[in-house]
Amino acid sequence: MTVIESTPAATRTIDVCAAPPPRHPRPDGQDHYTISEVAAWTGLTAHTLRWYERIGLMPHVDRSATGQRRFTNRDLDWLSLVGKLRLTGMSVAAMVRYAELVREGDHTFDERRALLEATRRDVLARITELHETLAVLDYKIDFYAGARPASERTAR
Amino acid sequence: MTVIESTPAATRTIDVCAAPPPRHPRPDGQDHYTISEVAAWTGLTAHTLRWYERIGLMPHVDRSATGQRRFTNRDLDWLSLVGKLRLTGMSVAAMVRYAELVREGDHTFDERRALLEATRRDVLARITELHETLAVLDYKIDFYAGARPASERTAR
DNA sequence: CGCTTGCTTCGAGTGCGCTCGAAGGTCCTA
DNA sequence: TAGGACCTTCGAGCGCACTCGAAGCAAGCG
Numbered sequence: 001m002t003v004i005e006s007t008p009a010a011t012r013t014i015d016v017c018a019a020p021p022p023r024h025p026r027p028d029g030q031d032h033y034t035i036s037e038v039a040a041w042t043g044l045t046a047h048t049l050r051w052y053e054r055i056g057l058m059p060h061v062d063r064s065a066t067g068q069r070r071f072t073n074r075d076l077d078w079l080s081l082v083g084k085l086r087l088t089g090m091s092v093a094a095m096v097r098y099a100e101l102v103r104e105g106d107h108t109f110d111e112r113r114a115l116l117e118a119t120r121r122d123v124l125a126r127i128t129e130l131h132e133t134l135a136v137l138d139y140k141i142d143f144y145a146g147a148r149p150a151s152e153r154t155a156r
Numbered sequence: 157m158t159v160i161e162s163t164p165a166a167t168r169t170i171d172v173c174a175a176p177p178p179r180h181p182r183p184d185g186q187d188h189y190t191i192s193e194v195a196a197w198t199g200l201t202a203h204t205l206r207w208y209e210r211i212g213l214m215p216h217v218d219r220s221a222t223g224q225r226r227f228t229n230r231d232l233d234w235l236s237l238v239g240k241l242r243l244t245g246m247s248v249a250a251m252v253r254y255a256e257l258v259r260e261g262d263h264t265f266d267e268r269r270a271l272l273e274a275t276r277r278d279v280l281a282r283i284t285e286l287h288e289t290l291a292v293l294d295y296k297i298d299f300y301a302g303a304r305p306a307s308e309r310t311a312r
Numbered sequence: 313c314g315c316t317t318g319c320t321t322c323g324a325g326t327g328c329g330c331t332c333g334a335a336g337g338t339c340c341t342a
Numbered sequence: 343t344a345g346g347a348c349c350t351t352c353g354a355g356c357g358c359a360c361t362c363g364a365a366g367c368a369a370g371c372g
Binding site: 034035036046050064066067068069 | 347348
């Protein structure tokens with residue numbers, strides 16, 4: 001059992017632009033990662049990575065001559081995308097759908113774009129909700145900051 | 157990242173709710189709702205409302221002379237808060253903890269504030285994550301919008 | 313009077329997203 | 343030759359947040 005690398009993938013700093021994919025441990029050309037390397041890098045378990053592949057959440061994973069998975073930088077990028085989409089609350093099923101579209105080839109570009117745009121709308125809605133929640137939170141924090149314990153009224 | 161600068165106004169109106177107080181179906185004084193009214197209003201089921209109470213997620217619910225629940229505007233506000241906190245991903249356990257603090261009385265003000273501030277930080281972090289995701293999404297949408305189906309590069 | 317709505321307790325089921333273990337195998341390196 | 347990392351399939355388990363039904367009873371209304 002490999003000890004899990006304690007530095008999570010999230011430690012990749014700055015690189016605000018999502019455009020260029022996050023830095024990779026190895027440059028393109030030498031990007032052949034074993035499952036445990038990917039597990040360390042992503043924070044997922046090998047079990048989960050295999051599960052992702054099994055349910056169709058990985059577009060494709062290369063194999064070595066002896067049948068072992070060889071992940072590439074592209075797979076890392078995909079996993080990073082999946083991680084982000086997960087954070088938006090997107091269901092695994094929807095991500096699998098997207099992966100299917102990728103596998104199906106270029107003629108699904110429009111559908112992919114539509115799916116991403118729908119997701120984008122969801123994310124925006126979510127951000128709006130969170131801002132509303134933030135307003136409530138701020139209001140309450142303000143209340144608690146300003147109130148003396150023996151306040152005349154009880155707050156919830 | 158746009159963070160709403162919330163100036164909760166020095167309006168020491170001391171009530172539970174956020175700046176825009178959610179309209180109540182009935183004014184204070186006539187606010188006695190049955191469980192099914194609350195279910196209709198919140199979208200939760202009566203089952204779930206009873207469950208909330210059972211696990212300690214409602215600070216307190218009044219009863220009629222015959223033992224039926226009589227929810228008040230305050231309860232509605234509380235449920236609205238719970239709904240918002242749920243959206244932030246806060247666990248039920250954490251919300252129960254907050255409800256406990258409320259039940260314990262005024263001497264828990266500081267702890268409540270601390271809990272809310274921690275939640276606030278979580279929400280901000282979440283918003284940041286979502287903005288990052290948005291950037292990725294925009295990048296990809298852009299790619300799909302600009303690419304012709306027979307593009308020379310394959311996108312995931 | 314009957315119907316609806318509510319109450320209680322109990323306990324089982326659901327869907328999601330993992331998470332893990334076992335069994336039995338291959339391959340590589342020290 | 344031993345150990346470890348990997349492979350496969352199968353299937354069970356888990357934590358969360360509900361979700362539902364059933365049984366049996368009380369109250370309110372039209």
